[in-house]
Amino acid sequence: MNHPHDSAPAAHGTTASSGDFSPAGRGSVADLLHVLATGAPSPSSGLPTAARRAVCLRRVPAGRYLMHAGAPSEALYVVRTGTFKIAHTDEEGYEQVLAFAARGALLAYDALCMKHHPTSAVALEDSTVFGILWSDLDGLCRQVPDFERELHRALSLALSQTHDLLDIMAAVSSEVRLARFLLRHSGQLAARGQSPRRFVLRMGRRDLASMLGVAHETVSRAFTTLATAGLLQVNDRHVEILDLEGLRTFSRSTRRPPEDVSPFNTRRSGPARRAAARASPLAAPLPG
């Protein structure tokens, strides 16, 4: 139905694609907007037609920019299908990838307070978005309270997901960074009702590396390391997680043992607890 290209040998079958509406996506912004945009269920359900006209659907072919950093912002977008790469681009043209956005993600919201987009968004595959002009947003919120509620939920989610990203980037070793990223991705897929164990990464190694803050060669090596350890099976962008629990355990490894840190000067009970799990966590599971 959607990507007749792919041509993928591995991990095809069950629509590796991030498209396909998730009926399991209980009441996300995307689902709500879908109802608004296409009068799908209950066509007589008292939804103001004005609200419907406020929501427009837009196709974005692979490789096309939905918004350019620095360009004036017109609308708020919500990803319906596909994947986008969100990035900052500094004046020398060096690109810092900030996130990858899939179904339900809010785009351009960070432009609300400015006249221009701080970030750019480019489609990594053929995608579609819902668009709502800034000028229509207030009215839509007032007419469809559910939308406003979901908008806030989505915002809250976006915020905590960005925090997760910081967690990932703060990880000590490149393998842990990658492991955390894959787990996060897996979890997001699961939340959308897709397979959390088998998926196709929509971005290249360079973009991934940029987001993780490492060199792209390092991402490559980290992949093979995790694969050699039996946690993953990797074939280019096709990833299968073989040992989800093991990966999770591995992703928690820190180089430094946790120093029982008191928050400030606050002295509390025990200075004890030391000597948590140390040792290179990949040494053991290696099938050598």
Place this chain on the structure above:
Amino acid sequence: MNHPHDSAPAAHGTTASSGDFSPAGRGSVADLLHVLATGAPSPSSGLPTAARRAVCLRRVPAGRYLMHAGAPSEALYVVRTGTFKIAHTDEEGYEQVLAFAARGALLAYDALCMKHHPTSAVALEDSTVFGILWSDLDGLCRQVPDFERELHRALSLALSQTHDLLDIMAAVSSEVRLARFLLRHSGQLAARGQSPRRFVLRMGRRDLASMLGVAHETVSRAFTTLATAGLLQVNDRHVEILDLEGLRTFSRSTRRPPEDVSPFNTRRSGPARRAAARASPLAAPLPG
């Protein structure tokens, strides 16, 4: 005009300086809430008393937690005075600092969609916050449209600031990371009407290191490196930026020359442009 204490024994009584309302803070959420909480101007200005009762003021002494990760969430907070450290804490007790929050920052918003806080917030100095119970939020938004608008502005800002953080953490070298952090901090101070060149960091080296994703010794070394280069003057937590422009230039240095990256497969004009500023950018300005 500002730091009357300085040299202080670090955050004692007199509400260290990041307090002092910024009259320059044109219409931030904080200012708006301040009007609501204290009926400052135009007491008869038709502000619903219900709205006033929804906003409560709360003191948080230095070192005290405003919210604990994992604890149930009751309210949305907006920082009025002081500074907070926002962090994730993994199950082994290892703390990952995510951000530092100053006046106007939204706290606990990421708990909106969950029952429990994903992050914890601890005051780094004596601080005060506005608190709004989740149950009161909807009503307040409806009664005070300005508040809702400002809330959205603040959210948008928070989102793009988190993106900036990712930019910082993605920086190649530890010195650049620190430089970018200091510039960001400087800019935020300036936006609040305080000196962008001279300030006191409210967090310790370890917290800073955690947020930058480096070892605390490395932060120490990065400080002395920047100071030796003549860009800064550092004395413990007191920082003075001597060469703002130089620091800005330095903060842009990337190790890799920018690869004229085409976003996807999109081929555009020039493959040219190469050989931008290379070479260790600190070697030159050293006053040896």
Place this chain on the structure above:
DNA sequence: CGGGACGTTGACTCAAATCAATAACCGTGG
């Protein structure tokens, strides 16, 4: 005074950036 937290600096080691070579893939066009 001693204990504790913090900050700085040095020495050593290692993980990852860098440089480099190879292979696979894609669309284009002879």
Place this chain on the structure above:
DNA sequence: CCACGGTTATTGATTTGAGTCAACGTCCCG
């Protein structure tokens, strides 16, 4: 059809930046 340039992915060799361990000084508080 295959050859071609372009992009991407993997792997290897080498170098170096930063993590780690450790020592030391300071300040604060009890």
